[in-house]
Amino acid sequence: DGLARYGYLANPASPTPGLPVGFVVADGVLGPSCAACHTRQIEVEGKAYRIDGGPALADMGALWADLDTVVGKVLADTASFSEFAKAVLGSGYDPQKETKLRGEVDLWYARHHAITEAGLPKDRPWGAGRIDAVGMILNRVTGLDIGPGPTHIILGNMRKADAPVRPPFLWNAPRQDHTQWPGFADNGDRILAMARNVGQVYGVFGEFFPEKDATHLLGFNYVKANSVDFKGLIELERLVERIGPPKWPWPTDRTLAAQGKLIYERPYEEGGCADCHGIDRGQPRLLNPDTWCTPVQDVGTDAREYQYFAPDWKVDTGALTGAFIPFVSEPLGRTDAPVSVLATAARGAILQHFLPVTVNGVERKKADVALAILQPLIEELKGVYKIPGTPGAGRWACRRAPETPGKLKFEARVLEGVWAAAPYLHNASVPSLAELLKPPQDRATDFKVGPAYDVSAVGLA
Template sequence: MSATKTLRAAALATIFFIASAPISRPMAFERLEQKSSIPGAALWDEQAWNDFYSLSQGSRLIPWDWIKALKQADGQPFLADGLVRYGYLANPESATPGLPVGFVVADGVLGPTCSACHTRQIEVEGKSYRIDGGPALADIGTLWADLDTAVSKILGEPTAFLEFAKAVLGSGYDPQKEVKLRAEAELWYARHHAITDKGLPKDKPWGAGRIDAVGMILNRVTGLDIGPGPTHLIVENIRKADAPVRPPFLWNAPRQDHTQWPGFADNGDRILAMARNVGQVYGVFGEFFPEKDASHLLGFNYVKANSVDFKGLIDLERLVERIGPPKWPWPVDMTLAAQGKLIYERPYEEGGCADCHGIDRGQPRLLNPDTWCTPVQDVGTDAREYQYFAPDWKVDTGALTGAFIPFVSQPLDRKDAPVSVLATAVRGAILQHFIPVTVNALERKKADVALAILQPLIEELKGVYKIPGTPGAGRWACRRAPETEGKIKYEARVLEGIWAAAPYLHNASAPSLAELLKPPQSRVADFKVGPAYDISTVGLAVEQPKSTFLMKTDCNRGSGVSHCGHDYGTALSDGEKRALLEYLKTL
């Protein structure tokens, strides 16, 4: 093998790793059978489920000893119910007792992992069904705000802080350690409160099953990570994250050739998957404090104080590659479903679905020539998320001013687009982690050779977090999908397992597939969000005994909660709609 191929192989081998061994665990729910997603690949076993629930990705929400000592507003321990009150799912098998699915303690710090937002449980006739990879109905926004309130209380009341300090420090308590702990808590609070106060919408909370991931990723990277120490804040970079969306389902996610609801990130191989995942870690409490450093290949140090757990992300992505869509567990009228299949395959002008949602070849990637096309189209749905790509929104680039990636990007200006800052932060961290080359005058030629050899891999990162509307960002052009004329475009995913992903539309504004087939003006204006599931309407049941959130919608395209748009199939007859719904259960 040539030196070039050897170096490339070594770089790639670092990225791909997984191990599995079956274990046996009791379950208080029925876990739905998965369909095979990749020919010949093993479906998830209990070891895979356990790993998905517990592998760290590097999120750093709050020190574990702190949250154990914090109190709710009523005086109960903050962790009294294991965070179930926020919609997270109990996990009796957690390595850390009391934590729900998707929360893990790593290096003494609590943080969420993928399964916190991507594990669904539904209830039908008193029975619970677990859907791994499905969109969670958790309320991370309220958790975020309640932590802010709890820490504010102890900092504002000396007696409360003394009680907190004694609980955290235990037998090692002394007044000097209390002073140090208070300084640490004040630093944590300064950062957490800045993004809570300026980032979380107070008038229209996200609610259950929705999170403004893009808004908070941009806020955290530009507002919390690139300013001067010790806080690293640039508060003026933070804006209200008021465009919450439903977390997507994970099955088939690695195959899409675009990702993020507006389709502004290339996807489809493991390099781009790492970029996708590093970005989301930044958004859910990852820490990233870059600094200029001429001794590093890229002129900046992107990993010195970066909390991303790259090995954990590799293992989690390999799990996601294996997960298949869930099988519908109830009877299906196969005669009616066969009629629905014919409707599904009609042209979209006649109410069909496959032109936009069928499986079609996508954009080949360097390490995967067989992606699935993700058409990105304007179908009249809510436009709020596009505020983050407005050409007049620029942020102070702080510690990343002048940063660029060879072969990929231009240096960041002092004021630049937040998406460009995010792309640089993600690319730089990945390249420095997997190509840990330091340079000096004698090693410059060696470094240049390394860059030249790895140029094809580096160029693959060009598609990371592009601004919609720029060349190559959000391709619509599949062989089957029609092009649309508007500019507010969102991805149209393959619909395997779509029955398990309610509520619908990217902003979770339609409770069921039956509701989505109604003309927009006839769709419900509000509905309760909870685990109760209706197998006839294929989505959320009207009655939700466990719901604490009423989703209020409108038909204002810029509101963030518009239920209008996507009026395909709305002119079908009632019989045709029943047939189509029956077929969608089989996907």
């Protein structure tokens, strides 16, 4: 069914027949791209509207769990695996190749099963339209990438990824000066976009096995065993920059719209929206001085995602013990914050890819001079994956948005095109704008999730 059972969308133009939107085959490997989680389809009166960059209503958690189950069953039955091997190897099949394939699948399954058991919640699944990407990215990098070979697993570094959120819409995302729902990642130019996207690749099955390497400028090799397609990420970000907010495709009552505009633009103290959700000048970035300010505020919503920034959660830094980025970070301790490990992994890979410099003792002084020249560029990466509330995690003050008390803060984005992004709030807990405008205690406590759309309520039907 082209993975339709999980909510993924049909793609008749797929180069590989049968694959849905956002799934591609490259170098003989199947994997998801940005579009898998960031393409929406809504349906009204039998007509479907496909929205590029909209939050998908797919169930990645169910796909993840089912993949673990089915591969486990195939490995447990010799006849089933032989049938699988013949399908994979085709005309080149022979018993020796089957044995080799068996070893490769055993290794893949050991890693996938480990993160499935340790990280995927079973009692409260993510469900359609929600995914705990941050939790699983941290699990992947600290739990599957930096341990001893051949599995590279550090089981004790992983924890349940039980803070699912709605995937954000992508239009205008490159212009935000901060991103991720808690606003813990600097954003706004292509350097920072690369860091954001490298982290996502690590989370969705990317290969990354760093190792110490004194011959490299950074003292570690971040790209020797790294499947990130840097050229592809640059092209994808260019495409995202071209995505504009979707236009409302149905008739509008212009009189009511004018009245609503006045309410929306009222000051915050009078119940308006634009102070937090309007366009305001953001923090200038090295390669882009024209960003949009992204307020990050505590408005009393679900704050479970903040468990990943708890000061008492430390992980074994494994292969990255002692790693640091000049001008940007201190060396990782034997144990350290998982967000710091992720930040080092992303920064290191980017710098090594774009500055593939190897050095020996004689050349070290020259290398230090080169680093000094590149200091402004390297320092741009300082804001990659910060721990909220720590020194150095300060924020640009938006001119219009009010400061809110409390520390459990989430971003308030510009709302252009928000009609196509239901359900609402960061955790997808409100089905429509009509419900969102009610007092919290009066909102629907349960609702169906799917493509059916209610035009009058502006959200899920």
